[in-house]
Amino acid sequence: MRKFFAGLAALQGLAVVAQFFLAASGAFATAPKDESFQPHRMLGSVIVLIAILVTIVAAVTRMPGRLIGMSGLVAGLAIVQVVIAAIAGALNDTGGSTTAGAMVFGLHAVNGLAIVAVAVRIVRQARQLSAPAEPTPQAGQMSRPAEPTRPAP
Numbered sequence: 001m002r003k004f005f006a007g008l009a010a011l012q013g014l015a016v017v018a019q020f021f022l023a024a025s026g027a028f029a030t031a032p033k034d035e036s037f038q039p040h041r042m043l044g045s046v047i048v049l050i051a052i053l054v055t056i057v058a059a060v061t062r063m064p065g066r067l068i069g070m071s072g073l074v075a076g077l078a079i080v081q082v083v084i085a086a087i088a089g090a091l092n093d094t095g096g097s098t099t100a101g102a103m104v105f106g107l108h109a110v111n112g113l114a115i116v117a118v119a120v121r122i123v124r125q126a127r128q129l130s131a132p133a134e135p136t137p138q139a140g141q142m143s144r145p146a147e148p149t150r151p152a153p
Helices: 002-027 038-060 065-091 099-130
Strands: none
Touching (some): 002 038, 065 099
16 A cells, blocks of 8 residues: 555656646747646646545555645645635736736745645655565574675775
8 A cells, every 4th residue: 555655646746747847838838828827727636636635545554644744735735826826816907917916926836846845755755665674584594794894904
């Protein structure tokens, strides 16, 4: 089950990286703004669902509490992304972006970087926890002693 969690965490990490690609694609697209950012918005919704699923799986598989908390943090930060975009949109006027709206929307990118950092940390810890343990010698078997090190001349 820990390997499943590690795979799900890796999927979340890939989705977060893809989200940055879609944001950049939307920003430099020639299509209208609503149309060009549609894939970015859709994947954002999927990321929230994946983050909730990762949190549930972390809790069910009895991962360390810190890892469960970080998994929930990704879900929370992903929801904050929607709130930031809504606030920035509310500050804009009908003619386009205002300075206040642009400043608030800048937090969307900063929060996205926080999501990447937490998602990468989850993937690293999940991989460590899902790695097979080193075999221990059984009773009656002698383990080979480490080679003595010689001082440098």
